[in-house]
Amino acid sequence: MDRRPGPSARLRLAVSYAGFALFAGVLLLGTVWVILLQALPEVAVMPGGMLVRSALERTLGTAAVAVLVLMTVFGLVGGWVLAGRMLAPLTRITDAARLAAHGSLSHRIRLDGGDDEFRRLADVFDSMLAQIESHVAAQQRFAANASHELRTPLAISRTLLDVAHSNPAHDRADLLDRLRTVNTRAIDLTEALLLLSRAGHRTFPRETVDLSLIAEEVAETLLPLAEQRRITLDVTGDPTRTAGSTALLLRMVTNLVQNAIVHNLPADGTVTIHTEPRGALTLLHVENTGPPLAPDLVPTLTEPFQRGTQRIRTAEYQVAGVGLGLAIVHSIIRAHDGTLTLTPQPTGGLGVTVLLPTTPHRHDLSRPPPRPQA
Ligand SMILES: Nc1ncnc2c1ncn2[C@@H]1O[C@H](COP(=O)(O)OP(=O)(O)O)[C@@H](O)[C@H]1O
Ligand SMILES: [Mg+2]
Structure with missing residues (x-):
């Protein structure tokens, strides 16, 4: 100016x-x-x-x-x-x-001396710079990972086409099948990325949602997947409400339960979904059996593209997640002013606790009414 x-x-x-x-x-x-x-x-x-x-x-x-x-x-x-x-x-x-x-963004003021108005301003400024710096670094990592993940299905399609081209006796049905799988993967990935960016915006209409009903619905939808993997799915608890977007909360619970089924034991695992009111909060707990998880790995799982097993083999390509499931969950919970806690179970598997406010926070009430989502 x-x-x-x-x-x-x-x-x-x-x-x-x-x-x-x-x-x-x-x-x-x-x-x-x-x-x-x-x-x-x-x-x-x-x-x-x-x-x-x-x-x-x-x-x-x-x-x-x-x-x-x-x-x-x-x-x-x-x-x-x-x-x-x-x-x-x-x-x-x-x-x-x-x-x-x-x-x-790497410069810091680091004002020395005792506490006074200037030092307080400098300290706040330093911590703001640190936050912006780590945010920018995360964004850069995200962009690099997203480009890499999006390139993979394209590169695989290219290889499949090249091979088919150089070998006229190639099985066409098999090629189409493989191309379709790879293409579906690319679409899933793009949709997950879109959802992730949309979940971060707080511009969704808030309605009263009963989480226990959502849990029931998700369990019903994912029961075939659980049965296919011989996993017992249990829903327990009481009705408990929160204020938010039904569609996003449904996606959040779906991702959690899907993870609990997919990252479970090869057979005879269990998944429990529990809901209950906790004072001014609503609690959702999803717990599953599974292989032991390294405790230092667990806090990183909510980062985009972070998977328990880093490399996915081609055989798993069809069933492996894109690594955005928990990032989407985290983003949805943040947009609802809630908290997410991941706890590795001593016997293997994961416990996930979600706490959401029963009524929207004050700052949400003071905003202009949100535009309806397209
Ligand atoms: N319920 C769970 N039990 C065990 N491991 C889990 C569970 N949920 C997530 N994980 C681990 O966290 C990683 C990230 O999960 P997610 O973001 O949903 O990605 P994806 O499922 O696509 O791999 C998974 O690859 C898995 O290793
Ligand atoms: Mg997942």
Whole structure:
């Protein structure tokens, strides 16, 4: 922004100091003048000789002017030095802000010394920079991973086509089958990416949703998948409501239960879905048996494209998730002001706890009514 030039804060502070010093001086000398001189008679006989009042007034007046000039100069110089020292941290904060504005997010102010207003501002600024930096890094990682994941099905299709092209006796039905699988995968991935970006926006209409009904519905839909993998699916608990988007909450529970089935034991595993009200919160807990999970891996699972097993083999291509399931879950929960906790089970498998507010937060009520979603 272009601003008209003005006096610096340092100059204004110095002038204010000097002004105060001058004012105090005038007040002090004025008091002396009035009280002392007015009490004296025109001519007084003192032990040292005669004292004429008008002569005393002249002397005192000259001295007073000299003192006031001195006080003003003192106030200006002292104020200038003092203001410079006071404002020095501000210069460092401005420099850091300027660097950040030009894209250098790694710089920190790191103001030393005790706690005061400037240090607090600098600390808040530093932590804001740290947050922005990690956010930007996550975005870059995300873009790189997304491009990589999107390229994979395209590269596989290309290889399949090349092979078919160089071998005229190729089985066409088999080629079409494989191409279809790879294509479906690319569509799933793109849809998951779209959903992830949409879930992050908080612009969905909020309605009262009973999570226990959603849990029932998801269990019913995924029962065939569970049976196919010989997994017992249990739904327990009480009705409990939250305010949010039915479609997004349905997607959130579906992803959790699908994970609980897919990342379970090869056979005879169990999945339990539990809902209950917890004070002002609504609790959803999904728990499954499965292979043991490394505790240090668990907190990273909600990052996009983070899978328990990093490389997927081609044979698994059809059934493996795209690695966005938990990222979508996390994003939906955040948009609903809730929390997500992943706990590895001591006997293997995962416990997932979701807490959502029963009523929307205040800041949601104060926003303009959301636009209906397309
Ligand atoms: N219920 C679960 N039990 C065990 N592991 C799980 C469970 N849910 C997720 N995981 C692990 O977290 C990883 C990330 O999950 P997700 O984001 O849904 O990706 P995807 O399921 O597509 O691999 C999975 O690859 C799996 O290793
Ligand atoms: Mg998944």
